[in-house]
Amino acid sequence: MVITEKEKAEMLSQLAATNVSHCIQCGRCSANCPVAWKMDVLPHRMVYALLNGEADTLLEANSPWKCLSCFACAQRCPKGVSPAAIMEAVRLTAIRSQGGNKLNPNELENYNDKLPQQALVAAFRKYNK
Amino acid sequence: MQKIGVFVCWCGSNIAGTVDVAAVVEAVKKIPDVAYAVDYKYMCSEEGQKLIKDAVVEYGLDRLVVCSCSPRMHEATFRKCAESIGINPYMVEIANIREQCSWVLKDVAVATEKAIQLAKAAIAKVRFNDPLHPGQSQVVKRALVIGGGIAGIQTALDIADAGYKVDILEKEPTIGGKMAQIDKTFPTLDCSACILTPKMVDAACHENITIHTYSELEAVSGYVGNFDVTIRKKARSVKAEICSGCGxxxxxxxxxxxxxxxxxxxxxxxxxxxxxxxxxxxxxxxxxxxxxxxxxxxxxxxxxxCPNKAIDYTQEDELITEKYGAIVLATGFELIDLDKYGELGYGRSKNVITSMQLERLTNAAGPTEGHLVCPATGKEPKSVVIVSCVGSRDTTERGKTYCSKVCCMYNAKHAMYIREKYPNVDVTVFYIDVRTPGKGFDEFQRRAVEEYGVHYVRGQVGKVLSDKDGNLTVFASDLNSGKHLMLNPDLVVLACAVKPAKDARKLASMLTASIDTNDFYVEAHPKLRPVESPTAGIFLSGMCQGPKDIPETVSQAGAAAAKVIGLLAKDKLMTNPCTAKCNEKICSGCLTCTKVCPYGAISGVEKEVITLNGTREKRVVAVVNEALCQGCGACTVACPSASMDLQGFTNKQILAEVDALC
Structure with a gap:
């Protein structure tokens, strides 16, 4: 099954669950981002790309992998948009499209019991389809 | 038998586009007592009104129902039309089939059905309409202007020049407001004080103007034409009459x-x-x-x-009472607090300042006599960054949702001030959009770029960091080049959002003037009545109604003055006869109504009344002062014995409407 770019963008929108139509392209997210200088597509451009349905731009960008998830962009956005959520949506999409389930609940006893519960839950969310 | 005439308006295609007006006419013709029904393209036009008048004569109609737009729009028109043909104007009912029907519905069948229902309800109500007669009230020929900034001063001057007495109420020790603090004004760059102070002097010298500074509104009661106001003149601790002002x-x-x-x-x-x-x-x-x-x-x-022995430590606040015919709100604005914008460094570095502080730093009468210096070091800056939209256009809980309107222009002005006096200082303005609608405004902003060499960068400043030596680092983005910028200016100027003066909300509740979610005063109609509050006799001038610059404020001040003059020029006002009325026969004298009345219009009076069984007895009953009653109807719902009724909207009328719908 071939997924069109538009469909990919819709899935990303659903995952990101942030209203990109509110964005006024002020660039405060990019200006606040501590790692913007390492990104090829700046946070405000990520929002713009999602708004225009350019899923491939989002999925090919290195930005989600540079993102620290510090949420400075979301916290200081004057319109309540969260570029951090888009970064996370891209990461999830990329991870989910690679291989199958990476965590098996039946093999949980093999994991280090010092692993924080939150990390475990997050890992399940990220690495399970 | 009653003879009701029903007139269905097309409003061009506004109504007729969605509502089958002919079907409405046919439906209402079947209702008993409807003697005549007709539709017409524009019922409010002269032709339409003639049609109504002719029908009244021909069919002997005694009550009219007009199915048209909102009563706020044309109720007065049709009432006048009825009056001209000898029908009491309060025998007219409006069925709003535009705003409440055709404009909100798309389906013709549904809209037509709703229009018929609304017409039926209005017909049911009009059966119980009684002729009402407005009373008259006197107009006190004196106006009160609250706020002594440029808006208040201009309003007061215009009213005073027309020959009416005006009092200016100012909470600060002097009039002048924010404009007195400003160095120069856009787009002409003329000195603010040079154009404001002559107006201040004019106001002070005018025989019709009395200025109460360092004073606040203590209490207000009454109604349009007859406001009773108490002013608290705070103790200055200085005897004004003997002080020479030597300083x-x-x-x-x-x-x-x-x-x-x-x-x-x-x-x-x-x-x-x-x-x-x-x-x-x-x-x-x-x-x-x-x-x-x-x-x-x-x-x-x-x-x-003190050479004149004018100091008086024992002075006390003084309460002044005065009667006014009209009140103008000109309470102005202030800048938002920047506590929630910690990332921009305001409060952490003295070299991060607000635009108003920059005005003081460049003003010849300011703390530095007009020499631009960094407040922390006292040295001239080498580069300055100006940040626009700080807190404006911000829909989060940190800021204000609206555009503050004046910042784009004053940012260009500030950049020009600096480049004019200090050509070696580098000025960069960060912006989201440059919004310069206004005569000569865009040309002004372009001059900043083209002639003064100001750098305009499309993008926003994210954060301003200050190191231990006080050096600033600005992180920003340049959206046009897609670059992430890091600058090291000596001074950062934040163009922060404006907001209404903090007393606006308190004053609004004292005067029952409406305010919006941002505390700006609401006008009676955004387009057609922009300088009047929905509360009769209260007028609006300047920034308290919404962000605006000085030329707009002065225009609005003149407009508000014209409205006040129009009111004060009348000898008598017709009062609204749709007031509450107490049925003394069944009133138990519990006086619940007096507690809910927002206008203080009801009082308990002991009098001899005839009871339901025909006997006479002396007891306390509620009595409505018709001059004070605004017809809000709060008492009618609070009354446990249903003895309070609102004329024109009686319980019987409302229930008839409901019955017609159900």
Missing amino acids: ICTEKCPARKTPSEFDEGLRNRGAIYIPFAQAIPKVPVIDREACLKFKTGKCGVCSIV
Whole structure:
């Protein structure tokens, strides 16, 4: 099954669950981002790309992998948009499209019991389809 | 038998496009007592009104129902039309089939059905309409202007020039407002004080104007044409009538720890102070919270040095009562607090300042006599960054949702000030959009770029960091080039959002004037009645109604003055006869109504009444003062015995409407 770019963008929108139509392209997210200088597509451009349905731009960008998830962009956005959520949506999409389930609940006893519960839950969310 | 005429308006295609008006006419014709029904393209036009008048004569109609737009739009038109043909104007009912029907519905069948229902309800109501007769009230020929900034001064001057008495109420020790603090004004770059102070003097010298400074509104009651106002004139602790304004006391005062409000905290003032040299009145005031004499009982330097012995520590607040015919709100604006914008460094570095502080730093009468210096170092800056939209256009809880309107222009002005006086100083303005609608405005902003070499960068500043030596680093983005910028300016100027003065909400509740979610006063109609509050007799002038610049404020001030003059020129006002009325036969005298009445229009009076069984007895009943009653209907719902009724909207009428619908 071939997924069109538009469909990919819709899935990303659903995952990101942030209203990109509110964005006024002020660039405060990019200006606040501590790692913007390492990104090829700046946070405000990520929002713009999602708004225009350019899923491939989002999925090919290195930005989600540079993102620290510090949420400075979301916290200081004057319109309540969260570029951090888009970064996370891209990461999830990329991870989910690679291989199958990476965590098996039946093999949980093999994991280090010092692993924080939150990390475990997050890992399940990220690495399970 | 009643003879009801029903007139269905097309409103061009506004109604007829969605509602089958012919079907409405046919449906209402079947209702008993409807003697005549017709539709017409524009019922409000002269032709349409003639059609109504002819029908009244031909069919002997005694009550009219007009199915048209909102009663706010044309109720008065059709009432006048009825009156001209000898029908009491209150025998007219409007069925709103435009705003409440055709404009909100798309399906013709549904809209037609709803229009018929609305017409039926109006017909059911009009059966119980009684002729009502408005009373008359006197108009006090005096106006009160609350706020002594440019809006208030201009309104007062225009009213006074027309020959009416005006009082200006100002909470600060001087009139002048924010415009007095500003250095120059856009788009002509003329000196703000040079154009404001003559107006202040005009107001002070005008025989029709009385200025109450350092005063606040204490209480207000009454209604349009007859407001009773109590003003609290706060104690200055200085006898104004003998003070010469020499200012020796302000120089000698040893308590100098209070930041000057007028200089935006860039220097301290004494506990006894005159806000600025051109203040009107030029009489100092003692800030009792800062004064050593009031705090510790020791000191008294001012009274010793005063050559006229004008200092009076025992002075007390004075309450003045006065009657006014109209009240103008001109309470102006202030800048938002920047507490929630910690990332921009305001409060952490003294070299991050607000635009208003920059005005004081470049003003020849300011703390630095107009020399632009960094407040932290006292040195001239080499580069300046100006940040626009700080808190404006921000829908989060941090800021204001609206555009503050004036910042784009004053940013260009500030950039020009700096480049004009200090051509070596680099100025960068960060912006989201440059919004410059206005005569000569865009040309002005372009001059900043083209002639003054100001850098305009499309993008926003994210954060401003200050290191231990006080050096600033600005992180920003340049959206046009897609670059992430890092700058090291010496001074950062934040163009922060404006907001209504903090007293606006309190005043709104005292005057029952409406405010919006941002505390700006709401106008009676955004397009057609922009300088009137929905509350009769209250008018709006300047920034308190919404962000606007000086030329717009002055225009609005003139418009508000014209409306006030129009009101004061009348000898008598017709009062609204749709007031509450108490049925004394069944009123139990519980006086619940007096507690809910927002206008203080109801009082308990002991009188002889005829009871339901026909006997006479003396007891307390509720009595409505028709001059004060605004017809809100709060009493009618609060009354446990249903003895309160609103004329024109009686319980019987409302229930008939409901019955017609169900």
